[in-house]
Amino acid sequence: MHQFSNSSKFSNNLFGEFYSNTETEVLEEVDTKTEEGHRLIVFNDEINTFDHVIDTLVEVCQHSEPQAEQCTWIIHFKGKCSVKEGSWNDLVPMRNAICERGISAEVD
Known part of the structure; x- marks a missing residue:
């Protein structure tokens, strides 16, 4: 059985885990939702055609045709799709144009 002295830089606790006897720097808690952490979500409805939604995503969100088509299928089958990520200030005008x-559509 090994014995650890308290004079050592490291000690172990009851569970055999090691910890340092030196001062610990406290890290600042940071909000993980950054300025770029918002999403533009488009919802399904029974009114708009696939072509209208695809054209809107291409024109408003600068999606490629295949990307807009994929998002439109997701909207159709799942009821909604996050079509763009970015800052609140960038996404709100896009949401307004889509609406x-x-x-x-909404920004979250």
Whole structure:
């Protein structure tokens, strides 16, 4: 059986875990939701056509045709899709433009 002296830089506790006797620096807690951490979510409805949603995502969100089509299928089958990530200030005008075209969207 090994004995650890308290004069050592490291000691072990009851569970055999080692810890340091030196001062510990306290790290500042940081909010993990960054300025870029918002999402633009588009919702499914029974009114808008696939082509209208695809065209809107291409024009408003600068999606490629295949990307817009994939998002539209996700919207159709899952009821919603996060179509863009970014800052609140960048996404709100996009949401407004999408909503002006009769498509439901929100920024979270």
